[in-house]
Amino acid sequence: MSEKQYSFSLDFSVRDYECDLQGIVNNANYLHYLEHTRHEFLISKGVSFAALHKEGLDLIVTRVEIDYKFPLRSRDKFVIRLNLRRQGNLRLIFEQDIFRMPDEKHIVHAEVTGVATRKGRPVSPGSLINLLGID
Amino acid sequence: MSEKQYSFSLDFSVRDYECDLQGIVNNANYLHYLEHTRHEFLISKGVSFAALHKEGLDLIVTRVEIDYKFPLRSRDKFVIRLNLRRQGNLRLIFEQDIFRMPDEKHIVHAEVTGVATRKGRPVSPGSLINLLGID
């Protein structure tokens, strides 16, 4: 297992409909997995993505860097681990790694940059910061 | 319009099912759009992604860097423009930009790294290179 420490993790298994005609998970679906993990992380901190949207505050992804190291296949089990850090006043950086289970094969490494927006304009994540346990 | 020259472009319009509960296109769907554009580009050069797969040669994406500059919404029309260059012996780099139409608003910039693989191992893109018109 990787030595690295993460602040959140979520277990998954590949569903057949997520595989494409190469028999492997389609690249776009990893973004779904990563997004779902971030939302579950937020929920674990008491922050609801959908509830925020209703209040006019949207968390928007502005950049994704994703390295596909090895493909997942039908029925593979995997875990997504996450760390969050702040960058400057506005940006939140989610570092996310996908490992196949139980052999801990490193599948994906991603860095996802998010900002909070109101009416399409970036705003300081403000009170979110305390909830998310970063400073 | 951007001054930049591209070697391929493809027109799209947003389908409602591609939008999420924020009312904007879900981030993962841009990877679908970009992939479809690359496959259409390959086809325009006489290279079929699905036919290659049947012959045991898979084109695999190893890295995506994507900047989300502005969201697309329901029914927006857009164009994806593409350039391809080679990096080292094994890597193909697709530079892809998404512009909303007709106002040419810059929506997404992406750099997508691909390699050719047989049985999961990278191989030189070899004869593909001539077909794709790069050197």
Place this chain on the structure above:
Amino acid sequence: MSEKQYSFSLDFSVRDYECDLQGIVNNANYLHYLEHTRHEFLISKGVSFAALHKEGLDLIVTRVEIDYKFPLRSRDKFVIRLNLRRQGNLRLIFEQDIFRMPDEKHIVHAEVTGVATRKGRPVSPGSLINLLGID
């Protein structure tokens, strides 16, 4: 070509990411195609699904019957043809057929039942009816 008359049609081609590990379009994606065709039909009549949603009126699908007659594969071209009729006071029935092109192979037949709702309750489609050209 089928002798049947339709009031609307829309052209498509299969994108590779819509195919699953069997190499054919995943069943769920036909519902996407059918939905997109209904929305484009509505737009052609001056009715925007997304705009209606903002006004609190949602068009909801309550039932789908879909016969999968023959699968679509990578890069197949196809057309979806549509007829709309009213059933009782509340229901709209969309009859939709998918034909592969250019050979007019019959791929899918579907009947989709929709109702208009406000705050989750069915309401008479009322003024929509005139716009949609049914009675």
Place this chain on the structure above:
Amino acid sequence: MSEKQYSFSLDFSVRDYECDLQGIVNNANYLHYLEHTRHEFLISKGVSFAALHKEGLDLIVTRVEIDYKFPLRSRDKFVIRLNLRRQGNLRLIFEQDIFRMPDEKHIVHAEVTGVATRKGRPVSPGSLINLLGID
């Protein structure tokens, strides 16, 4: 809870990316949920959908009837329950119900018809029948 007996059930929760701009799960995604449940049911009986495909035997859905009774929303938990019966020599009928949890609200009722095919032609499900525990 419904009085009905089912032979298999699987727990899910809604992921935000499965919701569309109406804030509810997009209709097509229910077909994904239902498919995943069928595949997990098959696996529980020792039958792998992906492995069968590699051996040239494809299980194909030929018809879906689906009633959407009430929508699922972001983060809803739900269970899918399933019964399987044989119809004639060739058809397998999966009856599937979705209930929101924990209140057992009935969300979807579906009947899904499947056939086994080799090279696109229906074949008797034969030895599958014993594995699946129907007769």
